Amino acid sequence: MNVQPSASEPAAAAAVSVPEAVPALDTAGPKDPGPATGPGRGAALVPIVLVVAGGLSVQFGSAVAALLMPKAGALGVVTLRLAAAALILLVVCRPKLRGHSRADWGTVVAFGVAMGGMNTLFYQALDRIPLGIAVTLEVLGPLALSVFASRRLINVVWAGLALVGVVLLGGGGFDRLDPVGAAYALGAGAMWAAYIVFSARTGRRFPQADGLALAMVVAAVLSLPLGIWESGAKLTVPSTLALGAAVAVLSSVLPYTLELMALRRLPASTFAVMMSLEPAIAATAGFLILNQALSTTDALAIALVIGASMGAVRSQTGARKKRKKG
Numbered sequence: 001m002n003v004q005p006s007a008s009e010p011a012a013a014a015a016v017s018v019p020e021a022v023p024a025l026d027t028a029g030p031k032d033p034g035p036a037t038g039p040g041r042g043a044a045l046v047p048i049v050l051v052v053a054g055g056l057s058v059q060f061g062s063a064v065a066a067l068l069m070p071k072a073g074a075l076g077v078v079t080l081r082l083a084a085a086a087l088i089l090l091v092v093c094r095p096k097l098r099g100h101s102r103a104d105w106g107t108v109v110a111f112g113v114a115m116g117g118m119n120t121l122f123y124q125a126l127d128r129i130p131l132g133i134a135v136t137l138e139v140l141g142p143l144a145l146s147v148f149a150s151r152r153l154i155n156v157v158w159a160g161l162a163l164v165g166v167v168l169l170g171g172g173g174f175d176r177l178d179p180v181g182a183a184y185a186l187g188a189g190a191m192w193a194a195y196i197v198f199s200a201r202t203g204r205r206f207p208q209a210d211g212l213a214l215a216m217v218v219a220a221v222l223s224l225p226l227g228i229w230e231s232g233a234k235l236t237v238p239s240t241l242a243l244g245a246a247v248a249v250l251s252s253v254l255p256y257t258l259e260l261m262a263l264r265r266l267p268a269s270t271f272a273v274m275m276s277l278e279p280a281i282a283a284t285a286g287f288l289i290l291n292q293a294l295s296t297t298d299a300l301a302i303a304l305v306i307g308a309s310m311g312a313v314r315s316q317t318g319a320r321k322k323r324k325k326g
Helices: 009-014 022-027 041-093 102-126 131-138 140-150 153-169 179-205 210-236 238-263 268-275 278-290 296-325
Strands: none
Touching: 041 102, 041 131, 041 210, 041 238, 041 268, 041 278, 102 131, 102 179, 102 210, 131 140, 131 153, 131 179, 131 278, 131 296, 140 153, 140 179, 140 296, 153 296, 179 210, 210 238, 278 296
């Protein structure tokens, strides 16, 4: 990954939809070339395929993590994922430890805390409620950040649409959902919003992907005591370690790479709209791997939240274009 020192406005819009893409979105900053340029229609489809592949990788990785939880526990899975991802990123990025100010380190630590909190809360939710619903509730965090940051009336409409979706998911009161699992998912959404903010700041302070690698180490160190407390020696079982590494690759390393490749040829705003489809991808992964079927009401609720996320990103992008023309 090649994170630029400063974040662009399109990157800020795209950050509303997906946390793990934010470091890559900063890459698109001043050098974002816009739509794919290549011979024919096939070249234009390549970045779209990469984005979809990245989304599939993240959500199917979460499904694999759900299968691993009976062996290692939710906290143990978080530890395995973050530790494996940290090791891989350290080897690939080889971040420099010298030459950073106290403020730089404070930012990267905050980024790591947000990352660790987001993963811990999300996997606690995944242990209690279906994957598609967990991701749908989680995406409300970035959506709320979008509404707050934009301060535009139209985004209040999008927030209302998302709220209707949430009410439908809860059947009018969350009685049919595990309330603790729903609370964990909403908490993960709040940490997702914090992740977005500190990811952008880290990208401005650290070259390339150094900040991401160091933040991943912070997150892994923070999660380690919890994983050991819950799972202990279970984390050292070879099959468990292998699945943990698979989750790290599917949910972190591979998506980062695919998203970076896509953003070199795709506008960040288009990327953000596509990533708003994450809840639908998650629901599909939950159905295919975990046999988590959704009711018609659940599907409608997820569609409403997806529509609200897309609308929020599009309205932000449209407002920026109008300001530039003016």
